[in-house]
Amino acid sequence: MFDEFPEPARSQLAAAFDEGRTRPEWCFAEGRARLAFWAPFAGADPVIVWQFDPGPDPAAAAELLRRGLRTTGLDKIMYDISLAPGLTPVVDRAVEHEALTAAGFVMEVERLTLEWAAGTDLPEDPGRLTYRPAREMRPDDVLALLMRISEGSLDHDTQVEVATAGAAHEARWMYDDLLNRRAKPGWFVVGHLGDSPVGLVAPDDHSIAYIGVVPEHRGQGYVDDLLAHGTRTLAEAGLQRIVAGTDVGNTPTANAFLRAGYSEVGRLFRYYWRAS
Known part of the structure; x- marks a missing residue:
């Protein structure tokens, strides 16, 4: 089935197959439309429409999406359209948008x-926190920390999943997703104030994959400490470009990235399909 894709x-699908992240039965083709689902790590269910070329006909592409969803038996999936600032899927990716909404x-x-x-100044880590690799901690302790971070989260996906x-x-x-990211073992860390965990930051081989602070320590600037640590970790590893993302409505996190020297380079429009 990969041969149906240009x-x-x-090659990307073949590499993802070798990693257990996609399968031939998750790939579909019809006319000029192409579709493939992708899982974040081996053994996980697909969570995203990864390769989607709708071709010129939104109705045919919508039918391909519906067939793929029926065949795989998924109950939810998401799809991202990335655009430069100022552009919108309705106008600038109209066929794609029409196919998705029709499906x-x-x-x-x-x-x-x-x-x-x-070349951008690195954010200063004020040294208030000490850091422990998450892999060296008891899984139950990291899971408990992630649950606390989810309380009152402004992240849309977290809110929906909770x-x-x-x-x-x-x-x-x-937890499973972050442990399976392409990253050195010591990159995913929990920041502590004395013996108290404040939050965590999880860089991977190209991005700040996750960052969060527990409710009782929010509003004290610890997100800046964690982000400085994560950014410096990747910069010192030689990365020339570090990417990140956050919901437009998550103003505190967005402002933390801007303070750390990140700049907005685009917008990502996230679409969801749910069986219900």
Whole structure:
């Protein structure tokens, strides 16, 4: 089935298959439309429409989406459209947008795409926190921390997962996802103030994948400490470009990235499909 996809998608799918992140039965083609689902790590269910080329006909592409969802038996999936600032999917990716909405997808959240580039001043880590690699901590302790971070979170996906599946399920999924990221073992860390965990930051091989502070320590600037640590970790590893994202409505996190020297380079429009 990968042969139905043009390059570079074909090679990307083959590499993802080798990593257990996609399968031939998750890939579909019809006419000029192409579709592939992707899981974040081996053994996980697909969570995102990863390769989607709708071709010129939104109705045919919508039918391909519906067929893929029926065949895989998924109960939820998401899809991202990334654009430069000022552009909108309704106008600038009209065929894609029409196909998604016709298949039952709804655009629920707009996210900022942020970037730190080499040559930008590195954020200062004030040294208030000490850091322990999450892999060296008891899994139950990290899971408990993730559950506490989810309390009052302004992140749309976190809010939806906690409301529909529960905080424990959301924390378990996030923990598994972060441990399976391409990253050095010591990059994913928990910041402590004395013996008290304040929050965590999880860089991977290209991005700040996750950052969060527990409720009782919010409003004291600790997100800046965690972000400085994560950014410096990747910069010192030689990355020339670090990407990140946060919901447009999550103003505190967005402002933390801007203070750390990140700049907005685009917008990501996230669409969701749910069986219900």
